[in-house]
Amino acid sequence: MSNSTKTGFRSRVLFATRNMNKFKEAFLILSKYNIQLDHLPEDKLEIQSDSLEEIATYAVKELASRYPNRNLLVEDDGLFIEALKGFPGPFSSYVYRTIGLSGILKLMSGRSDRRAYFKSVVAFVSPELGLKVFTGVVSGVIAEQEKGSQGFGYDPIFIPEGSSKTFAEMDIKEKNLYSHRGRAFTKFAEWFRNVMLV
Amino acid sequence: MSNSTKTGFRSRVLFATRNMNKFKEAFLILSKYNIQLDHLPEDKLEIQSDSLEEIATYAVKELASRYPNRNLLVEDDGLFIEALKGFPGPFSSYVYRTIGLSGILKLMSGRSDRRAYFKSVVAFVSPELGLKVFTGVVSGVIAEQEKGSQGFGYDPIFIPEGSSKTFAEMDIKEKNLYSHRGRAFTKFAEWFRNVMLV
Numbered sequence: 554m555s556n557s558t559k560t561g562f563r564s565r566v567l568f569a570t571r572n573m574n575k576f577k578e579a580f581l582i583l584s585k586y587n588i589q590l591d592h593l594p595e596d597k598l599e600i601q602s603d604s605l606e607e608i609a610t611y612a613v614k615e616l617a618s619r620y621p622n623r624n625l626l627v628e629d630d631g632l633f634i635e636a637l638k639g640f641p642g643p644f645s646s647y648v649y650r651t652i653g654l655s656g657i658l659k660l661m662s663g664r665s666d667r668r669a670y671f672k673s674v675v676a677f678v679s680p681e682l683g684l685k686v687f688t689g690v691v692s693g694v695i696a697e698q699e700k701g702s703q704g705f706g707y708d709p710i711f712i713p714e715g716s717s718k719t720f721a722e723m724d725i726k727e728k729n730l731y732s733h734r735g736r737a738f739t740k741f742a743e744w745f746r747n748v749m750l751v
Numbered sequence: 752m753s754n755s756t757k758t759g760f761r762s763r764v765l766f767a768t769r770n771m772n773k774f775k776e777a778f779l780i781l782s783k784y785n786i787q788l789d790h791l792p793e794d795k796l797e798i799q800s801d802s803l804e805e806i807a808t809y810a811v812k813e814l815a816s817r818y819p820n821r822n823l824l825v826e827d828d829g830l831f832i833e834a835l836k837g838f839p840g841p842f843s844s845y846v847y848r849t850i851g852l853s854g855i856l857k858l859m860s861g862r863s864d865r866r867a868y869f870k871s872v873v874a875f876v877s878p879e880l881g882l883k884v885f886t887g888v889v890s891g892v893i894a895e896q897e898k899g900s901q902g903f904g905y906d907p908i909f910i911p912e913g914s915s916k917t918f919a920e921m922d923i924k925e926k927n928l929y930s931h932r933g934r935a936f937t938k939f940a941e942w943f944r945n946v947m948l949v
Contacts (some may be wrong), residue, residue, distance in 0.1 A: 601797035601806075601845070607801075640849035644842045647799070651838035656858055660850060 559726050560733065564749055566677075569593040570614055574705045575628060578628040578729060579738050588749075592637055592650060593620075595626050605629050606686055610674035617678045624682075626741070630673040630734060631705045634695060636666045654699055654710050667694040672712065672734040682748060689736025694708040762947055764822040764875075766840060767791040767814055772825060772903045776927060777936050784940040786947075791818075795825050802826050804884055807874035815876045823881075824939070828871040828932060830905045832893060834864045843905065852897055852908050865892040869909065871931040873939050887934025902926060913916055 566583070568590050570576055573594060576592050578733045594644040609629045616625050631645040641648035648656070661667060672683040677686045692714045701721025708720035713731040720728050729735035764781070766788050768774055774790050795810040806826045807881050814823050828882040835858060839846035846854070849946045859865060873885045890912045897907040899919025906918035913930040925932035 599799035601799050637854070638849040640846070641771055644845055647842055648838070651836040652858060656835070660857055
C-alpha cells in the first residue's frame, strides 16, 4: 500500500543535519515505522536561546522558506548538567569543539551532584500538517572519566539511568532504547504514521 | 550647526541592547563625537555562529526589518581564551550565566598559557548608509583570581596588555581607553562623524 496514494501527501521526510551519526540513529527508528527518511546535508540556522524548542522551531521554519512543499525535520539536542546550571545546554556542540570532554570533567571534578540529562527536540513542518514539536529526555549522571568508543559527542561521559554503561559503550540499537533522540524520533514516528494512515 | 539639516539624514542613532552597562560605555564615547545615542531596550536576534561579525550582521538586519528608516546599532562581544580554543567566544554571555567566572578559573587552573582577547563587533545599518561593521580587540591575560568590583561580566578576571589591573579595577573612563568595545565604538564614531560632515 502506498501511503502517498492513500493520503495525498508525501510520506518521505527530509532531515536536515550535518551529522551523519544523528541521521543514522533517526533512519533506524523511522524505518521501523515505514517512514522514508532522506538526508539533506545542509546547515540549519540556529539562534542563540536557552530553549531547544525555540531553536528547533526557528530552524525548521527558516528551512521551510528555502524548501517549501516538503516534509522537513530538524533536530537539536543538548546535555544539561544540574550542578552547572544546565551548561552546556543548547551550546553543547560548541562546548564540545572547544573545551571538550576533558573540560566538562574538569568542571565536574570534586562535585558529588553529577546529575544530568540529555534533551532532544525534533521539529517537523509541512504545508499540509503545519508545525509539530516532539521532545525526548533521558536522565543520568556524568561519569568520572571517559569510557567507550562508540557514538559521538558526550556519549563517553554520560551514563543513562538504568544502566551502568556510558552511551559510548552501547551499540546504536541499545543506545536508541534509552536515548533522548530515540525517544523524540519515536514520538514523531508514531504521530506521523497515524496521520499517514488516517 | 545641525547635522541633520546639513546632510538630510538623522544623526540620532538607536542602540539595541538589554545591557545598560554597554549602553553607558557606548554613550560616553559617542557623546565626544556629538552623536546622540538613544537606547532601544529590546532583545536582538542572535544566531549561533563562531563569528561575532556574522552574529552582529544578522542581528542588525533583522532589527532593521522591525525598525526601518532608522540608524540602528547592535554590538556583540566575547572573550576568547587561547588555551580553550576560543571558548567561551560568541557564547560568553551564556557561559557567564552558567559556569560563571569560577568555572572559567577552574578550566584555567594549572595552565601557564593564559592569553586571551576580548573582541567587540559593532554593526550599523541605515537606509541611507547601508550596512557597516566595526571591530575592536584588546589582548590580555586571564587573572589567577577575581579582582575588582566595577564593570560587568568577565571584567574581574581579564587584565589587558599594558596594565596590571583587571577591567573590574578600572573606572569606566579608564576601561574605555583599553576596551575592545571602546575601540569598536570609536571606529564607528569616527566614520559616522565623517559621513555626517560630508
